[in-house]
Amino acid sequence: MNKTAISLLSLISIFFSIICSSLFADKSDDTLVIAFKREITNLDYHYGTKTEYLILADMIDDSLFYVENDNLSYVPSLASDYKVVNDVTLDVNLKKGVKFHDGAEMTADDVVYTYNFIIKNDKNRRHTKLASWLKNIEKTGPYSVRFNLKEPYANLYNDLYRIKIRKNGIMGTEGNWDDNAQANSLIGVGPYKVVSFDPGVEVVLERNEEYFDGPKGKPAIKNMIVRSIPDMGTQQAELMSGGIHWMYNVKKDVGESMAKNDRINYQLGPSLRIGFLVLDAAGFTGDGHPITDVRVRRALNHAINRESIAKNLIGGPANVVHTACNPVVFGCFQDVTKYEYNPEKAIALLTEAGYPSGFELELWSYRDKEAAQAIVSDLGKVGIKVNLKHGKLAGLNKARKERKIRAYFGTWGSSASPDTATISNIHWRDPSKGDRNLSGDPKVNELMIGAERTLNIDERKKLYAEGLKLIADQAYWVPLWSYSEGVLSSQDIVFNQDADGYPRVWGISWR
């Protein structure tokens, strides 16, 4: 009786393991499976700023420019060459012979159409905002276009990288745009074509055999499946059992433990993402709170043991930052006031400001719960009783819009853009145009946004230097640390991590 049961059971399990193993794609059929935590619900990149969408867009789409991974600089991609005619005019020549996934050749008409779709789409302000600097675009030849800018704009190439080229007519016509035309099946010019798409579940991609010779290089792997697995534990298990080959955003502890398995590699490289506390110095949430006092804000800067948190919780190349930008990006001037970890000094500053026994503070956060709790603990040591409100980003955004947030723990990944403009543009806007600038200091806005309004590199550097000095001196933020990017991959594949931490998965090859 017992014997039969056992043999039956083992038979069943063998049977099922055969079924299951046949489900796993691998090297033998040239299929790579990667996992994202976030669900992909829309193939068309113009809707999101989230890294997963950026990666996907870079696989199926292409744009005029691209961030080259070695020097983190903008290089032409669909553009063959370009010429800055003057401060507000840019001429771009296009590569010839670039084919869309349906076989049609890309010409100046497609580029002009794409940018018109972006800037003339009044119904969708997210689009018009993407290229708010653009007055108009002209076709100057079958393979050349001219951009006429409204005003000088320094972060131009970043936007030219973000805007993916759409085929002429595919998004509708002026006055009758269809934003969702490419949401579920997409015709791009990128290194991979979409075979099928199941929103929130997976995107199946196939190599574009006619991909042009661009800075991304030709992909080595034929089939790629992007699966959405929201649970990191499930992702790990899938990686161990061979169900996926690659996952990212893996924390140090998990990565190091996983790497004890011979079949799994862990890489913990640098990232452009930095963490920071934004403080309501202006008193938008009501006057008279202690953090409107600069001494209190400086005390906060002294109170957090950033080095210990960066080293122990984040690990890898993570390091303390003193500026409101990642030190490796353009314009991130470093010679600013630095607040070292010194709880006594923090207490002294609090006492001087009239809060010897501290005060209560509500701190919002949405990412990196461990670090948030470490901050709470450090602030508690100098008497600041922090009420942590850790939740989803949507809730934080809503509360911030309603001016209910006195302090929040934010992070910014800069979307693989190596320029201070990308982080400062959204964080130091005029308070009437954005709710993240809580400094209440018009001078900061003038300097930081002013640095985007000129193409002169020295002038930009000078403005950023002044602005960043002012931010540090007035302690409008508590800059925390730079993050690191952890990637787990199967031993079967070769994945190279880049200096900006942006995972260029189309470069993966079999070992």
Added chain:
Amino acid sequence: MILKTFIKRLVPRVLEDDISLLSPKTVVLRKAISHSGFKFGLLLFISIILLGILGPFFLDISPYQQDLDKRLLPPVWIEGGSWDHLLGTDGNGRDYLSRILSGTRISLTIGIGAALVGMVIGVTLGVIAGYFGGWIDQFVNYILTCQLALPGLLLAMTLVFLIGPSIPVVIIVIGCLHWTLFLVVTRSVTKRIAKLDFVSASNAIGATKLQIIIQDILPGIINQIIVIFTLEVGVAILAEASLSFLGVGIQPPTPSWGLLIAEGKEAIFFQPWLIVLPGIALFLLVVSINMLGDGLRDIMDPKSKLE
């Protein structure tokens, strides 16, 4: 044994051999002593309470005190563990024993609080429906159907999302979603009592409706309510853990068990004790409460016999 001698001292008559001599109250006590499930549950419950409430006073490590150099230490029985941290430390280097122990208080506060809220709602509606009957009863029945058909967890998530998570909000939301049992039982018992002679008698001598409800009906349903209350405490504790696990319950760094399990989830394959230990604590507490509740039901049931 200890319990027996203790009770013998306190109420000597309980252990009287001739059962017929016992008063109703002592019968209940006598049943309690001989009900092994009840005794076990009570013992477990009391030990958990003692550990959870007195434990933190004896431990000199605060559940919030972190040491980032000593992160993710394993419990003492696993290689690499030490006696300094009996159950190891969590991702922020906080003592896990201390966090689990102080989690008891949070679970109990929420469990009891939510069950109280549920009781107030359920009993009020039940008494009203049972006493007045007619269209009021039908209306209450309608509310009951609505409540039963609602996907509770989804609604709880939405509500907590709406108001913003904090202990009082979680208590009220869970309480507002767990009152159906109270209602059903209260209503049927009230209906039965309301028909009895002594209630009609009170009515005849001019007692107000409120007086009748308080003086005649409530005492009659109290036994059942106690039983349901106990069981609902267990249900509410699990509900809180689920909410916190999904990230819409108690806020960190407060050591709610559901939150501890959620935080340990990423390390499920390498530091499984981060999940297993709070899970066991949760399990033991709820088991003890359920056994207590089941025991109470048997003991208070007048039909159950005493040998």
Added chain:
Amino acid sequence: MVVIAVALTLSFITFFLLNVAIDPAQAVAGEEAEALEIEQVRQQYGFDRPILIRYFEWFKAVLTGDLGISYYWNKPVGSLLLERAPETITLALMSVMVTIFIAIPLGICAAINPNSVIDRMCLGVAVSFQAIPNFWLGLVMIIIFSVTFPIFPVSGDKTYFHFILPSIVLGASSVPPVMRLMRTGLLDVMEADYIRTARSNGFFGWKLILNHAMRNALLPVVSVLAVQLGHKFGGSVITESVFSINGLGRLALESILGADIPTVQILVFVFAFTFLILNLLADILNAYLDPRLR
């Protein structure tokens, strides 16, 4: 009639709550949207009008079969439902099967030998299952059966094999009530006169239990199982997210976190409606099984 009224009330409550909890205009405009952009969306979609009017419009559309378009998934809600429902139905049915296979034999064992060691053990199992949080059981099952002993796949919903662990987890939570009911039901029936007569006439054992007692004891069990099945549809949120099953539960969770009002709205409606219909079916089935009600 009552079913429809209840479903209506619930849909209104959810509509109201969701529209207060989440600014629909912000949800459409996206997380990074500016104030001006949100205002534009609000006017464009008519979110600035009174909530009652919007509710009636929504309801009218639903009646004509237009369930709305999800902002988050960029799809008609109807097709989302059709895509996701099979997984949840599979999970719910399989988990009810698990419940039946565990709870009914245990209940019978306990009832045959009341107050014996077996009875106590069955009761112990019931009490334990009741106290184990679902999500924890799921995680522990993954640790044991997918990692330590890699028998079952960790996650996904490609084959029925993938559904085994999740249905055990989901099914386990309904074991206690069903088992208890089976036990007390059987005990009551066995005390009944006709069984006693049968017993005194020498009928004893399984045949008796299966032929006579079970039929009557199953009556309340059927209605509880229907209620449990209804709960499973709405309660699969945690199980589906732990095991990455793309069913309605996970859709609901993601839609709530994504502030996707149209989807959450329809889902609550569907869950409530399913629950009510199942209850109705249970009543009908009961009437059919119970000769006294026929």
